[in-house]
Amino acid sequence: MSAFQRHRRSGRVIATFTGFEADLLRSLAGQLVELLRNEAAEPDDGRDPFEAMMDFSGPTSEPEDPVLARLFPTAYRNDDEAASEFRRFTEGSLRDGKAAAASLIIDTLEDAGLPTQLDEDGLMIDVELDPDAARTWMRSFTDIRLALATRLGIEDGDDEYWFNLPDDDPRAQAHDIYDWVGYLQETLVEALSR
Known part of the structure; x- marks a missing residue:
């Protein structure tokens, strides 16, 4: 299992992933980008970028997808107009x-040598992040974990339920991925704090 560490001289954060781990991270980040873009808040209509930036005609209601509702919670629960x-x-x-942060994970892994189609046994991917990129990865890990927790129905205090699932249960395997991303996030936080 990979862990992030801080390089003493350069101050950069480094990790080595197996090809499988790197491909899994790329897939998770890609699914997040796809979710964010498929139910886009503002369609790309070919407008001038400045005009688009100054246009505040975004959505006014909570997203229907539970993951998006978790990623973009209602700001004012008791005031519908203010929330809107x-x-x-x-x-x-x-x-x-959020899409840019997840895309950075994909781009970094591919720039580090992860092929588009993973077919090599024993492939190792070395990732080196400057502090800004590391913080971006950390934020994206939060989004990925929120998405997984929402889809799986993970709640505080239900560790025993997940621990008792049979190993061949797909939910147990998905929960293992959730835990692994949490582990990566924890080691990344520790590396940044050194």
């Missing part, structure tokens, strides 16, 4: 930021 206005002004740029 807040969402209209913020959700589009929040989606863009």
Whole structure:
């Protein structure tokens, strides 16, 4: 299992992933980008970028997808009008930021040598991140874990339920991925704090 560590001289954060681990991370990040883009807050209509940036006609209601609703919670539970206005002004740029963070994971892994089609046994991928990129990865790990937790129905205090699932249960395997991304995130936080 990979762990992030801080390089003493360069200050960069490094990790080595097996080809399988790197491909799994790329897949998780890709699924997040796809989810964020398929139910886009603001369709790309070919407008001038500045005009698009100044247009605050984003969505005004909570997303229907439970993962997106978790990633973009309602800001004002007791004030529908304020919640609607807040969402209209913020959700589009929040989606863009989350998609860009997940895309950075994909790009970094591919730049480090992860092939488009993984077919090599024993392939190892070395990742080296500057502190800004490491923080971006950390934020994306949070989004990936929230997405997995929402899809699986993970709740605080239900560890025993997950621990008692048979190993061949697909939910147990998905929970193992959730735990692994949490482990990566934890080692990344530790590496950044050194």
